[in-house]
Amino acid sequence: MEYRKLPHGEEQISILGLGTSSIGKAGEKEIQATVELALERGINFFDMASADAAPFPAYGRAIAGVRDRVYFQLHFGADYQSGAYGWTTELDAIKRSVSWQLEALNTDYIDFGFLHCLDEEADLRQVVDGGVLDYVQQLQREGVVRHIGLSSHTPLVANQALDLGILDLLMFSINPGYDYHHGDYAIGGADERMALYRRCEAEGVGISVMKAFSGGQLLDAGTSPFGQALTEYQCIQYALDKPGVLTVLPGVRSREDLERVLGFLDASQEERDYSVLGTFAPAEAAGACVYCNHCQPCPAGLDVGLINKYYDLARAGDQLARSHYENLERHAGDCIRCGHCDRRCPFHVTQTGRMEEIQAYFGQ
Incomplete structure (x- = not known):
């Protein structure tokens, strides 16, 4: 358990x-x-x-x-x-x-x-x-x-x-x-x-x-x-x-x-x-990360779902989300823009773009 x-x-x-x-x-x-x-x-x-x-x-x-x-x-x-x-x-x-x-x-x-x-x-x-x-x-x-x-x-x-x-x-x-x-x-x-x-x-x-x-x-x-x-x-x-x-x-x-x-x-x-x-969710759900990690494994070792979750929580006012993000082994700035996650995402999230956005927000 x-x-x-x-x-x-x-x-x-x-x-x-x-x-x-x-x-x-x-x-x-x-x-x-x-x-x-x-x-x-x-x-x-x-x-x-x-x-x-x-x-x-x-x-x-x-x-x-x-x-x-x-x-x-x-x-x-x-x-x-x-x-x-x-x-x-x-x-x-x-x-x-x-x-x-x-x-x-x-x-x-x-x-x-x-x-x-x-x-x-x-x-x-x-x-x-x-x-x-x-x-x-x-x-x-x-x-x-x-x-x-x-x-x-x-x-x-x-x-x-x-x-x-x-x-x-x-x-x-x-x-x-x-x-x-x-x-x-x-x-x-x-x-x-x-x-x-x-x-x-x-x-x-x-x-x-x-x-x-x-x-x-x-x-x-x-x-x-x-x-x-x-x-x-x-x-x-x-x-x-x-x-x-x-x-x-x-x-x-x-x-x-x-x-x-x-x-x-x-x-x-x-x-x-x-x-x-992702194949039958409504159109409005497209483009939103649901943290399913179907994009894994990331060639650069990023936990894409967790990075997205901490970003969303930080913007929602979670005071601990930033420190949780900073303690991750790999950050959005480590993304190599290979596009693997973009192709794999069933919800059609452009994760490479999200990584740039998240890097700018957290500074790494």
């Missing part, structure tokens, strides 16, 4: 986590066994936005004795007291639901307390004006909540929450379908969505990724908006390459599903390569 550090903390988070949206129907024994297998294989991050209440007690049993190795996302606004999922911004209902979730998980603290599924500006206002945010912050002062997060599908709302300066983690829907305007949650243009990812990294707000497979639509040529199926590994790598992303949270239904997803860790570069997107 690989791990990425939470910028606003010391937590090392596994790049593959576990979503609970699909596992409720598996039965308590299979749910518990799946979580135990995940822990055994190095997964330490679990999202608890479940479709029903069933996973909670099974998770509680699975983590008994190893709670300190586990990070939970618990959602302030997801309500399971009836046994089925419900959504609310009503403070008293949220208090009851959070208490139930803690009891079911047999824990007395929440690693990441999430303002749950705020997709409309009015939802965010309700959470702020209705006392929900104050409640989460009170629990944080008391040590019950370690970090505050937000789950959303809407860049505008996510940016407004970032403006409040409260977030350590954003749960956001990232996949090529949504980023290129396909699907129910394809909110915001490609540039707007990428700007959000860059802002998160620049401000030290990590991203946990939901809907990496677009609810399975991207995995089937018949339902993929591109008319061509992608693989789970391509979708996972696509999300992990986005600025700010710490972990991807596939929803699994069983240990069999989990084993398949874990195969990503041993997958070859070819199996993870999503450069095929």
